[in-house]
Amino acid sequence: MQEANMQPVMRKPGQRMIRTRFFSARVNVHVLIFAVITLAVLAILATWAMTLGSYRIPFADVGRALIGDGSPDQEFIVRTLRLPRVISAIFIGAALAMSGAIFQGLVRNALVSPDIIGIETGATLLAVFWIVTGQSSALLPLAAFFGAIITAVIIYLLSWKGGISPNRMILVGIGIGATLSALTTFLTVRYPIELVRPAVVWQMGSLYGSNWNEVKILAISVSLLAPAAIILTWPLRTMQLGDDVTRGLGLSLERTRLGLIAVGCGLCAVATAMAGPIGFVALMVPHAARMIAGPLSGSVMLFSAVLGGCFLLMADIVGQHLLPVPLPTGVVTAAVGAPYFLFLLYRFNTRM
């Protein structure tokens, strides 16, 4: 039965085999072309983002400032103020999109995103607590990160019963998530409004005050986790055939699942710690990627990441520069993404 499933896939148009001495991989060239085009768009968007602001810098000068050949004040603006924010937006968007793709694949449910499973609510609770009790703001990302990780561990342990069933994990996640967000609401109605307001703003998710330290942390964690996510897409695809088939093909089910959950949680936790719970990206970008490029594979995972980076950068440009009042990125993601997503829904609904 498995053979019948596997055989025709090998000869699809656009599929190429890469073989070296150490590994072989099947690559979907069409999807990679999509990814390259999106990367080009991403580069243009990034440069454009750095020209915008209260002090406008022409395209050419941005390029010169980047390679260290511009005037000192332009170099300062581009390299110290604008570049970190652009890079953060790209990394965070990519991380969220991959995290969403992993969980949607793992649970085989289109409505799943890391915030439904409750990871972001853990980060939010600890961060909101941190803010309303007036703790040091320098440690806020760390608090949020630990909130996310602790929540993920609790959900994993509570879902463990001789193994992890994704459905059980979802239900446990819903329970934990609802409890934690109830506690967050409790904090927001209990504390005075001047303390609550910054907490509410944090909950909207924004990229204010991105700096090189944050970029470093993001770069390290995403460059470790993203390859893992792409490699794990192969077992993830196998797991979508069902538990029995997966075991039959000789995959260690629980270990693979643990790996996927860890990578998905890690990506989501890092992104949330840096920018707050930015909605919509993790849920919608994987759908958009699949609608454009076809069912999940390593290439589509990569494409999701690039698309997520592109999307969050676009949302940040809109929120920061194109509106009469600057708004936090997390507020804008849905407004920027919804029209495009609804168009995709309208156009490609046969693939759903």
Added chain:
Amino acid sequence: MTASETAQAIQATRNRERQSGAGLAVRGVGLIAGLVAVAAIAIVSLRIGSIEISTGDAWAALFNYDSDVYNQTVVRTLRLPRTIIALGVGAALATAGATMQAVTRNPLADPSILGVSSGATFAIVMATFYLRLSAPSQYVWFAFAGALLASLLVFAIGSAGRGGPSPIKLALAGVVISALLGSWTSALLLLDENTLDTVRFWLAGSVVGRSLDTFWTLSPFLLGGTLAMIFLGHQLNVLNLGEESARALGMNTGRMRLICSLLVVIVVGAAVSAAGPIAFVGLATPHIVRAVIGPDYRWVLPYSAITGAILLTAADVAGRIVARPAEIQVGIMTAVVGAPFLIYLARQRTVEA
């Protein structure tokens, strides 16, 4: 779909319903026990609060009201409205949740998935921002209008394009519209601290300070819609078999989905208007019920109504107890009270999710 598959589907439905027929007596008794529990929690809700009131006074306040007795006035003007609203809203949200999960065939569907809650919230925030409303009783019709408009938009978008409406398209359109309205709501709240300060209590979800008169004007939608859904159990069973089997069994699935979704929108719209956006009850109650009595929607729906009513009222009572003499909003307590149940049941059995 081949003829033999159709025959199998029919047989499967029959078997399922026949199996559930075996437990008819047990489930019927369970239903009656549930109703008794509803009555019990209602009495507890009338008695417990910042002042304790005897069952006698509570009884007298209901049937032999004497406005000179302070305790009876408390019951009549404060506790009775919130108890009735909590029972009604809890039953409505849970039933709507079960219906929505069957209609979309997605166990993660929330009754507010069609944009109802976010539409209501957006309307309230707009009204507070521009018209400076401040009392929950003024909110009701804005919330209802917002809920209905938002879900109409979701239907319009979910039905556009090739192939008309499908569950997954409706669900995704609902999620997108909710996110969109949510982001506009956040933007407004960010711009204006006064609105945030006024609205944050409504956003937590509460049954305090609502007038019973307003609730009665909403009740045809709330209770009528809930009753109508309870009698659609058989249709939901068929719908739950999947698009092709349901069609092969002679059901006009598109029309059935539309009817059920409209009922959900009306009911949840009324519930949100009455008590604010209360999460968790609609999503979790059907799971709790299915884990106990199985997947037959003819039983899931009435049991959900009862469990939802108990859950919301118990959460309201718990909110009065834990922070005495202050109170914690019922929207906060539902998850705290209900989540341990959900997790326990999820661990106990192989839950259909």
